Amino acid sequence: MAATRPLIANYGAAELLLALGVTAAATFAPPATSLSLGLTGLLALLVARLDLPRALALAWGLAIVPVYLDFETAGLLAQLVIAPILFIRIFVIEERPLSLPGALEWLLAGIVIIAGIASAAVSDQPLLAVYYLVRLVLFLLYLPAARAVYTSPRTIAPSLTVLSLALVLQATIGLVQFLGGIGFAIDLLNSPVTPAFIIRGSLEAKLLAQDFNWIAYGFALPSGLFLNSIVFAVCLATGGMLLITVPAGWFPNGRPAAWRAGGLLALLVSFGAFKLTAWLGILAGAFVFMLTRLPDRKTRVRAVVIPPVVLLVVGFLFWDAIQERLLDIARGSLLTRLLTWFTYAENLQHHGIIGVGLGRAGLLAPSVATAAGGQQAILDLAPESTPIGLSAEIGIPAMLALYGLVLVPLFRRRPERPLWAWPAIATLMVGSLAVYGLTDDHAMPLLMLMVGLAASQGARGK
Numbered sequence: 001m002a003a004t005r006p007l008i009a010n011y012g013a014a015e016l017l018l019a020l021g022v023t024a025a026a027t028f029a030p031p032a033t034s035l036s037l038g039l040t041g042l043l044a045l046l047v048a049r050l051d052l053p054r055a056l057a058l059a060w061g062l063a064i065v066p067v068y069l070d071f072e073t074a075g076l077l078a079q080l081v082i083a084p085i086l087f088i089r090i091f092v093i094e095e096r097p098l099s100l101p102g103a104l105e106w107l108l109a110g111i112v113i114i115a116g117i118a119s120a121a122v123s124d125q126p127l128l129a130v131y132y133l134v135r136l137v138l139f140l141l142y143l144p145a146a147r148a149v150y151t152s153p154r155t156i157a158p159s160l161t162v163l164s165l166a167l168v169l170q171a172t173i174g175l176v177q178f179l180g181g182i183g184f185a186i187d188l189l190n191s192p193v194t195p196a197f198i199i200r201g202s203l204e205a206k207l208l209a210q211d212f213n214w215i216a217y218g219f220a221l222p223s224g225l226f227l228n229s230i231v232f233a234v235c236l237a238t239g240g241m242l243l244i245t246v247p248a249g250w251f252p253n254g255r256p257a258a259w260r261a262g263g264l265l266a267l268l269v270s271f272g273a274f275k276l277t278a279w280l281g282i283l284a285g286a287f288v289f290m291l292t293r294l295p296d297r298k299t300r301v302r303a304v305v306i307p308p309v310v311l312l313v314v315g316f317l318f319w320d321a322i323q324e325r326l327l328d329i330a331r332g333s334l335l336t337r338l339l340t341w342f343t344y345a346e347n348l349q350h351h352g353i354i355g356v357g358l359g360r361a362g363l364l365a366p367s368v369a370t371a372a373g374g375q376q377a378i379l380d381l382a383p384e385s386t387p388i389g390l391s392a393e394i395g396i397p398a399m400l401a402l403y404g405l406v407l408v409p410l411f412r413r414r415p416e417r418p419l420w421a422w423p424a425i426a427t428l429m430v431g432s433l434a435v436y437g438l439t440d441d442h443a444m445p446l447l448m449l450m451v452g453l454a455a456s457q458g459a460r461g462k
Helices: 011-026 031-049 050-066 079-093 103-123 126-140 141-147 153-189 200-208 229-245 259-272 274-292 300-317 319-331 333-351 386-394 396-411 417-430 443-454
Strands: 067-070 075-077 368-369 377-380
Touching: 031 050, 031 067, 031 079, 031 377, 050 079, 050 141, 050 229, 050 368, 050 443, 075 079, 075 443, 079 103, 079 126, 079 141, 103 126, 103 386, 126 141, 126 443, 153 200, 153 229, 153 259, 153 443, 229 259, 229 274, 229 417, 229 443, 259 274, 259 443, 274 300, 333 386, 396 417, 396 443, 417 443
Parallel strands: none
Antiparallel strands: 067 075, 368 377
8 A cells, every 4th residue: 555645744733722712612513513523623633634545445444323513503524624634635735736637527526616617606595505516516526536546455445344344334323223113213313413324404403393204113223323314225235245346356355244244234234224216326327237147158157147036035035015015105106206207398398598596406496285394384495416406406417417527438359348336327327317415525525436436446356
């Protein structure tokens, strides 16, 4: 692993001042604020001091378990503080190239950013749109950062370890929610430290509206420390698929058993969230895995036989519950989604080129009456689809450009296509078709890190 220069060569006055500042701020702060300040300070020091492969590995963990700077009246994604430190180290101090795989990717990235600026300029809340645009640009920078850091298979191993640990943590929390019951799951959301991991405003709105789409059949289905249980299921399925499909030589000492077991646990818990969107993502990933392994004589039989057998066994064991869930979807959420998509699609004729600004898709939303929380109210429906949500916020051309920025690098020969990445990417892409989650604080950094890894020099060595 190549030596890298830390941002701070020796711990001293800077760290002491930061520690004192955090301690002073936390003395009179609520528990979530104290915890979030402490975690952000610790992560900032680690990103500044660790070698680059391990520093970038923390970004994988923050995609699965994000931290928020909680200030009661407002919340800020900690990555907005931590990621710039990482990028300064990579692109300024180390002077590693800020590069994309080709000229087409630069064009696509430019379209996305220019469209984001244009939509913010015409937005009814430009400051909010700019905030989400800055967040999106930082997430996009993970692609060239991964390309710059992953120079050999050895530099990839720390990231796989951190990803596995984060997935196991979220999966374990999800299992405890299921076993502990509905009361425990709601108590977890009401915990004084939860706003350090789920932004306070959104969490309070969820509790106030009793928007518990993870409670069904008398159980608290796994949702971990995610605001949206569908995004939880899709992200765990994506991370699990990646750990199962990456080459064995990238794991520490070339022994992937423990990491693959963590990936399998993530997939099983993702399935246990009982979200059709995640199920479709898992099916898409399994199908792509089978297709990509067909030319490989060593794994052809296992690739073609094992995924269908596993899916059939799981389907047989849980058939009654699966059937009931599918009937519930057909009677309820499917109709709601179709209405939502149709209304957004109709409204795109007015804002489909530029958009209404990131974070403002609700301006084009249909409204329905609700009795959530025992109160009669009017609810604006979320887009419930990434392509539709992005089209509403930054316009159809920029939405297509963002998808192109993700997919084009996967089909470039360097000297061969990164087939190992295709199942995980397919899982996330298909899983995000029925939920507006691709650009959120979990999925987007995970996606950009995966694409950057697939386009890196280190990924060529197997």
